[in-house]
Amino acid sequence: MRILVLHGPNLNLLGTREPGTYGAETLAAIQGSLRELAGELGVEVEFFQSNSEGALVDAVQAAYGRFDGIVANPAAYTHTSIALRDALLAVAVPFVEVHLSNVHAREPFRHRSLLADAALGTVAGFGADSYRLGLRGLVAALALERG
Numbered sequence: 001m002r003i004l005v006l007h008g009p010n011l012n013l014l015g016t017r018e019p020g021t022y023g024a025e026t027l028a029a030i031q032g033s034l035r036e037l038a039g040e041l042g043v044e045v046e047f048f049q050s051n052s053e054g055a056l057v058d059a060v061q062a063a064y065g066r067f068d069g070i071v072a073n074p075a076a077y078t079h080t081s082i083a084l085r086d087a088l089l090a091v092a093v094p095f096v097e098v099h100l101s102n103v104h105a106r107e108p109f110r111h112r113s114l115l116a117d118a119a120l121g122t123v124a125g126f127g128a129d130s131y132r133l134g135l136r137g138l139v140a141a142l143a144l145e146r147g
């Protein structure tokens with residue numbers, strides 16, 4: 001089973017700024033722990049981060065036929081990107097939406113996700129553990145689907 005982990009804009013700054021909101025772990029550290037967890041779960045993971053909406057859309061399109069599932073933290077594009085929603089619906093690769101922070105406890109504009117209704121599920125508010133919980137949930141759901 002192959003899983004793509006997508007990170008949206010500014011997440012390359014993790015561990016360098018705003019640790020109170022987004023935690024102290026760097027993106028590289030989060031990815032390292034996801035790779036370890038993937039090994040335990042017996043799945044392969046690949047990572048992609050971009051600050052560009054178009055590059056994220058391209059990555060979702062390229063996932064068709066190559067990945068069985070996507071763990072996505074689309075960051076601010078969660079709240080704005082019809083293009084990313086359209087791409088995820090078009091490829092129909094099952095995905096889980098994850099957020100480091102509890103978006104529902106923050107500004108009202110972060111309460112709306114343009115992707116959540118199309119996701120298998122959402123994990124928010126557990127810092128880097130949101131990614132790890134999201135990967136576990138996705139792999140369990142895909143395994144169930146396969147029977």
Ligand code: CA2
Nearest residue numbers: 010011013014017018075076099100101
């Ligand atoms: O909580 C999350 O994971 C978010 O997806 C993070 C986005 C935000 O726009 C979403 O509403 C919730 C922002 C990512 C910014 O990442 C930074 C990391 C370190 C320092 C500054 C920004």
